[in-house]
Amino acid sequence: MESPFRSEAAAFRLLLVTIAAFALIVLASWIQPWLGLVTFLALTFGAVWVYLRSRGPAPPRQHVEHVGDSDERRVLVVANETVGGEELTSAISELALSGRTEFLVVSPALNSRLKTWTSDEDPARAEAQARLDATLDRLSSIGIDASGAVGDVDPLVAIEDAVRLFHPDEIVLSTHPEGRSNWLERGVVAAVRERFDVPVTHVVVDLGEPAA
């Protein structure tokens, strides 16, 4: 949904709509007061319906500027519960072997919608931090030096925040397998591919399978 006051032009359009709507309401009220009330209610419900149905335009594709040395690659790794998965560690190891690579691991602070609305996010952030610390220790034990961050509860917002600060050359996104992945169901991987002009690698981590 978009705010009708997101810009001066939008506010001006709302003004024109308001003039037209209230002209109708006043006209109907002069004919018959109850007709005025009906017109008011009909226009109000109509406006709410249109507002709720309208979707903002898809955000423009973002160009991610390369920063740092030309021979250095920056890889952003985003994972939820799968952050410690074997498949993800293998993928990171392969990337680390391909050349000079700097890693940033982002673990979104997964939380329920109700807890997010009530700003009860401290436990979620603490859990995400614990997952992240374990992963960074594991990567460190195999010789990969990575930095980490706890991200927003929304993976797309967490990625956007990280992209602005880290300027990755590649994004690695780790999810559960299809059917068990909330992120896949919500189209997070596709959305990330559409939004950023860097390669996006999707790693499926099946935590149900025994580690190799």
Place this chain on the structure above:
Amino acid sequence: MTSHTEAIHEHHGPPEANRSSRVDARVLGMFLFIASEAMLFGSFFTVYFFVRVVNPDAPAEWPPEPFHFPVFVAGVNTAILVTSSFTMHWALQSIKRGQRKAFLAGMVLTFVMGLAFLLTQVIEYLNVGFNTSDGAFASVFFGLTGLHGAHVFIGLTLLGMVIVRGFRGHYSPEHHHGVELPGIYWHFVDIMWIVVYSAVYLI
């Protein structure tokens, strides 16, 4: 992104606030402000409709005899205020295109029309023939129109600041956020007046 910032930039001092990049902070701030303003006007309208409709002692005529609202003068005033939104829009479009003279002309015209609206409202108050002690209807009339008048005054202050900065060479096609935000506020004030005028004077 606290730990990230600390890890990469060796940040010292208070940690950066965790932020969402989904909505521009300035736009979100303006939206929340407008939302709070809408709630403020909503509370005044609640009182107005209670006094006029829900109240069992509500007068059959609005306004009750022998009082009258200056509907025609207020209508002309409404036209002036609506026109000022058009000149505000023209001013912003002009600065976006780099037309400085048109921008300044639009801003000055908007300010003059806003001032004319406010002065006409003051004159209307002086000649309306009743005051706040003449009943609940008079209280809500002065409350609603006075609340709106206060918003016009604030809007005029913002427009005045834009005009002063405009004549000092500020704003450009690339940097006109300082015009855009007062413009949003001005249109909001205009929209609220249309609602106030329709509900209080016409219906």
